[in-house]
Amino acid sequence: MHLDNDTFLRALRKQKTEYTPIWLMRQAGRYLPEYMATRTKAGSFMGLATSPQFATEVTLQPVDRYPLDAAILFSDILTVPDAMGLDLSFVAGEGPKFSKAVRDEESVRALFSPDPTEKLGYVMEAVKQIRKALNGRIPLIGFSGSPFTLATYMVEGGSTRDFRLTKNMLYKRPDLLHKILDVNCKAVTDYLNAQIEAGVQAVMIFDTWGGILSHADYLEFSLDYMERIVQSLDVGTDEEKVPVILFTKGSGAWLKELGNSGAEAIGVDWTVGLKQAREAMEDKVALQGNLDPAVLFASEDSIRCQARKVIDDFGMVGQGGHVFNLGHGVDKAVLPESVGILVDEVHKYSRKYHQ
Amino acid sequence: MHLDNDTFLRALRKQKTEYTPIWLMRQAGRYLPEYMATRTKAGSFMGLATSPQFATEVTLQPVDRYPLDAAILFSDILTVPDAMGLDLSFVAGEGPKFSKAVRDEESVRALFSPDPTEKLGYVMEAVKQIRKALNGRIPLIGFSGSPFTLATYMVEGGSTRDFRLTKNMLYKRPDLLHKILDVNCKAVTDYLNAQIEAGVQAVMIFDTWGGILSHADYLEFSLDYMERIVQSLDVGTDEEKVPVILFTKGSGAWLKELGNSGAEAIGVDWTVGLKQAREAMEDKVALQGNLDPAVLFASEDSIRCQARKVIDDFGMVGQGGHVFNLGHGVDKAVLPESVGILVDEVHKYSRKYHQ
Numbered sequence: 001m002h003l004d005n006d007t008f009l010r011a012l013r014k015q016k017t018e019y020t021p022i023w024l025m026r027q028a029g030r031y032l033p034e035y036m037a038t039r040t041k042a043g044s045f046m047g048l049a050t051s052p053q054f055a056t057e058v059t060l061q062p063v064d065r066y067p068l069d070a071a072i073l074f075s076d077i078l079t080v081p082d083a084m085g086l087d088l089s090f091v092a093g094e095g096p097k098f099s100k101a102v103r104d105e106e107s108v109r110a111l112f113s114p115d116p117t118e119k120l121g122y123v124m125e126a127v128k129q130i131r132k133a134l135n136g137r138i139p140l141i142g143f144s145g146s147p148f149t150l151a152t153y154m155v156e157g158g159s160t161r162d163f164r165l166t167k168n169m170l171y172k173r174p175d176l177l178h179k180i181l182d183v184n185c186k187a188v189t190d191y192l193n194a195q196i197e198a199g200v201q202a203v204m205i206f207d208t209w210g211g212i213l214s215h216a217d218y219l220e221f222s223l224d225y226m227e228r229i230v231q232s233l234d235v236g237t238d239e240e241k242v243p244v245i246l247f248t249k250g251s252g253a254w255l256k257e258l259g260n261s262g263a264e265a266i267g268v269d270w271t272v273g274l275k276q277a278r279e280a281m282e283d284k285v286a287l288q289g290n291l292d293p294a295v296l297f298a299s300e301d302s303i304r305c306q307a308r309k310v311i312d313d314f315g316m317v318g319q320g321g322h323v324f325n326l327g328h329g330v331d332k333a334v335l336p337e338s339v340g341i342l343v344d345e346v347h348k349y350s351r352k353y354h355q
Numbered sequence: 356m357h358l359d360n361d362t363f364l365r366a367l368r369k370q371k372t373e374y375t376p377i378w379l380m381r382q383a384g385r386y387l388p389e390y391m392a393t394r395t396k397a398g399s400f401m402g403l404a405t406s407p408q409f410a411t412e413v414t415l416q417p418v419d420r421y422p423l424d425a426a427i428l429f430s431d432i433l434t435v436p437d438a439m440g441l442d443l444s445f446v447a448g449e450g451p452k453f454s455k456a457v458r459d460e461e462s463v464r465a466l467f468s469p470d471p472t473e474k475l476g477y478v479m480e481a482v483k484q485i486r487k488a489l490n491g492r493i494p495l496i497g498f499s500g501s502p503f504t505l506a507t508y509m510v511e512g513g514s515t516r517d518f519r520l521t522k523n524m525l526y527k528r529p530d531l532l533h534k535i536l537d538v539n540c541k542a543v544t545d546y547l548n549a550q551i552e553a554g555v556q557a558v559m560i561f562d563t564w565g566g567i568l569s570h571a572d573y574l575e576f577s578l579d580y581m582e583r584i585v586q587s588l589d590v591g592t593d594e595e596k597v598p599v600i601l602f603t604k605g606s607g608a609w610l611k612e613l614g615n616s617g618a619e620a621i622g623v624d625w626t627v628g629l630k631q632a633r634e635a636m637e638d639k640v641a642l643q644g645n646l647d648p649a650v651l652f653a654s655e656d657s658i659r660c661q662a663r664k665v666i667d668d669f670g671m672v673g674q675g676g677h678v679f680n681l682g683h684g685v686d687k688a689v690l691p692e693s694v695g696i697l698v699d700e701v702h703k704y705s706r707k708y709h710q
Contacts, residue, residue, distance in 0.1 A: 299527055
């Protein structure tokens with residue numbers, strides 16, 4: 001299919017681009033007044049996420065405001081466990097809650113991988129409407145939480161600071177945790193395949209919490225399942241192949257293994273230097289990242305200076321592809337103009353590395 | 356001086372030992388009923404920390420209960436900014452609070468490095484009393500927060516989840532943050548030297564929050580100051596030299612630089628494999644760590660199994676020294692018997708690597 005701007009996809013495929021493309025995790029979010037207006041109309045976060053019309057509206061908002069190089073489907077990683085019947089809700093000030101948690105033999109046995117076209121049909125409908133609204137301007141990214149990250153919410157019954165219940169299960173009943181991860185692996189694979197079928201042009205797996213594990217446990221309980229997903233996606237072939245991006249927050253100690261995961265690109269947070277990541281992964285993959293999100297609270301000069309540091313750290317493109325991003329999502333208190341400054345600087349400054 | 360058990364010091368010096376020594380961060384703490392009893396007597400956390408008698412009592416509690424290979428001074432890293440006049444208190448359920456925060460030119464200019472023998476005399480008195488009470492059984496570790504970690508509390512005015520104010524200062528006014536770090540560097544150096552003078556036999560610098568920084572910022576705002584401290588400590592020479600341990604939580608991406616810091620030993624958290632850490636640091640230093648503290652919530656079998664994995668991961672001692680520890684402090688909800696199981700397993704299982 002034709003795209004007016006396919007810079008993002010070319011960078012993921014490590015092909016020549018004119019500049020470093022940029023999109024931002026949580027680019028459609030609470031820092032944008034137009035997002036808050038749509039959310040008010042929708043009544044609740046789940047009202048927003050489950051309506052294809054509202055999801056389309058907020059997905060387009062940041063790409064209408066800034067010359068971003070990719071749009072990302074507006075949704076939540078917890079829609080998958082919700083579709084498993086765990087009943088997700090968002091309590092104001094407390095974050096996500098499931099009315100059912102998965103902590104014992106019985107609840108693990110009751111788990112099933114939902115049919116995404118049935119239980120998550122609203123997401124696929126949103127993908128179709130967004131593609132139509134984008135009309136070939138830029139690519140659309142689909143996404144899912146990783147099996148392990150979803151499992152933490154399912155076991156804890158919501159957000160947690162210490163992952164006590166998840167780790168209790170991991171150390172006391174690793175067999176139970178593996179059963180949950182097996183189901184999640186199938187569910188995420190089906191879900192991402194349905195998104196690809198519906199029209200997303202790249203997919204990203206968010207492993208927000210894999211970084212709480214030991215090195216060996218990360219490989220066994222998180223990366224292994226992500227690799228299985230990468231191998232099972234219907235990504236097509238050649239020029240039309242849908243690139244896969246893996247992102248584990250706090251993965252600085254495991255770069256080498258991530259580079260061999262089979263994904264086209266690895267997202268890294270700001271604690272990892274991009275030069276060092278290129279070396280550790282031997283330029284086998286494209287890299288996505290990795291400005292500290294807190295930079296967006298700084299002055300215009302600082303934002304420009306810190307963005308240049310990230311681009312300089314990646315350095316000459318050569319055999320590598322770089323997609324600029326933050327190391328984590330845009331904070332709700334960021335001023336919208338700061339995002340505009342960042343996009344502008346990345347587009348302008350990076351040209352010298354793409355001659 | 357004579358020590359009945361100097362295994363810990365020999366491991367730090369990479370000398371031969373009969374087994375892998377173990378102590379635990381926060382080994383004197385709320386999981387112990389005898390600690391809770393002393394704390395009740397003391398009336399408050401600060402009442403406990405500022406009384407040499409109570410500090411001695413709780414420092415000895417875990418080493419009386421378990422055959423640990425080192426004692427660590429009971430104190431808090433925030434006694435140093437308290438001695439700078441920022442007025443520390445602990446609000447129940449909210450953690451530490453300073454009545455004065457350090458956020459602008461004026462408050463930075465007013466900062467001073469306190470005379471430790473005057474303002475922190477209660478700590479030195481505790482060191483002397485603990486040494487007397489230990490009576491040569493095992494070595495005593497002294498400690499301080501790192502300049503950067505102390506600065507986060509001073510800028511935020513207490514604990515924080517997002518480090519917003521610290522990062523605002525780092526990106527907008529790095530000169531101000533460097534001024535705070537300069538004062539902290541001098542204060543920590545003087546404080547640790549006073550502890551050594553009073554009798555501690557090893558020192559550890561806790562860089563709890565350096566891991567929130569980007570690679571380049573970590574080197575500039577945290578590691579550089581710790582290296583200056585290492586160079587300025589009056590550690591003595593040869594066999595009587597006081598070993599220095601640096602610990603940065605979340606330092607998996609920066610192992611190489613830590614290995615070249617000049618410290619005798621580097622503490623690592625559980626996300627870093629010990630084998631990988633040995634390779635990255637080329638066995639230049641001893642390693643301390645790194646069991647996931649959450650393992651202490653598991654069954655006896657799991658605790659023993661996970662402890663063996665850490666010891667196996669370090670592998671044959673050869674040119675390296677290993678001090679067993681957790682990757683973070685003992686949680687208050689841990690059962691005291693679980694700590695006993697861990698100490699027992701480490702002492703027994705590690706012998707095969709020390710033939």
